[in-house]
Amino acid sequence: MFATPRAAARAAARAAGIAVTALCALAVTAACSDSGDDGEQPGRGLITATTMRGALLQASEVGPTWKAPEESADPNQLMSICGGTTTPPTVPPGGQVVAAPLVDEGEKGAQTLEQIALVYGNKSGADAALAGLRGVADGCRKSLSVPAVKTSDRNEPAYTETVEVQPLDEGGWTGFVVIRHKKYEAGHPGTADTAVVVVQTSNVVLVDAYALYQLDNASTGPGFDQDWKKLVGTVVQRVG
Structure with a gap:
């Protein structure tokens, strides 16, 4: 999600003493059910766009201060995977895009959740999409430094960012997660x-990005790891 330049700019420009509002507790956590070796959902067949649209989280389910962003994202572009100034990848071809971006940009915090489901007509299309996005992640630099930027629509101090790619297997969805930590x-x-998070099951690739911004705090946000796992796990379990 994570992470849009505008959201980062607004977060970085806030006054000192900012505190991030914790996510509301979600009642559902990730399940680890068995699935077939080929990734198909046993007894159900292909997953539809309607199913994925119903599985993605809505603002009211995450917390009272969350809402849909005012600006619409480019439907042909995903969120940045490698961070820094790298160009976000385009949506892999052949699939239907189902998106539900959310933001929490109140005075006490800045968080974003970008949810994109890529629904293909068959498993091979999703396989190719996952492989292409994994190729992007494998090319990420492990550490980078970015100078300060100040323009009419972006104001962000200089920062360093570390990037780590980890395999992920969540409730029958397999793929990877890119964890990025930015320090100003x-x-x-x-x-x-x-x-x-980029994970696949059957004919669907789920691309989920959760970002948490803080000022006057040099350590990772409290509960960050638990929160992104809970958000992704909830969607995964809803699909089955």
């Missing part, structure tokens, strides 16, 4: 933590 320069203390 000493004159503008703050962090931005992002988890970009």
Whole structure:
């Protein structure tokens, strides 16, 4: 999600003493049910776009301060996987895009959740999409430094960012997660933590990105790891 430049700019520009509002507790956690070796859902066949649309989280389910963003994202582009100034990948061809982006940008915090389901006509289309996105992740630099940027629509201090790619197997969905930790320069203390999850089952690839921004805090946001796992796990379990 995570992480849009506008959201990062707004978070970095907030006054000192910002505290991130914790996510509301979700009642459902990730399930680890068995699935067939080929990734198909036993006894159900292909997953529809309607199913995925109903599985993605709505603002009211995450917390009272969450809402849909005012600006519409490019439907042909995914969120950044590698972070920094790298170009976000385009949507792999052949699939139907189902998206539900959410933001929480109140005075006490800044969080984003970008949810994109890529629904293909068969498993091979989803296989190819996952492989292509994994190729992007494999090319990410493990550490990078970005100078300060100040334009008419973006104001972000200089920062360093670490990137780690980890395999992920969640409730029969397999793929990877890219964990990014951004630390701003000493004159503008703050962090931005992002988890970009790319997982597949059957004919669907789920791309989920949760980002959490903080000022005056040099460590990872409290509960960050648990929150992104819970958000993704809830969607995965809803699909079955």
